[in-house]
Amino acid sequence: MILMPMITLFFIFVGQADPMSAAMTALKAYQVWKDYTEYTILRFEIQSMFLYCQTVGGPFIVTNDPTYMPYVFADAVYRTSQGLLP
Numbered sequence: 001m002i003l004m005p006m007i008t009l010f011f012i013f014v015g016q017a018d019p020m021s022a023a024m025t026a027l028k029a030y031q032v033w034k035d036y037t038e039y040t041i042l043r044f045e046i047q048s049m050f051l052y053c054q055t056v057g058g059p060f061i062v063t064n065d066p067t068y069m070p071y072v073f074a075d076a077v078y079r080t081s082q083g084l085l086p
Helices: 003-014 019-055 069-082
Strands: none
Touching: 003 019, 019 069
């Protein structure tokens, strides 16, 4: 994410860079940084759902599978907004 664009910039300044290689590196760096920022945004959304779930006394359902943990937190958020608390 950081090293490859710096190497490409070095080769551009030295005059050894291929324009197609530099363009592809820039495109890939942009895509990787975009994916990383999307990941961090979603990670903070899940963390806020987790904290909200704990403040209302949840989770109300339990799973050990990390794939389904966001649904556990979403269930707590839905139950509190719909008034379905036990």
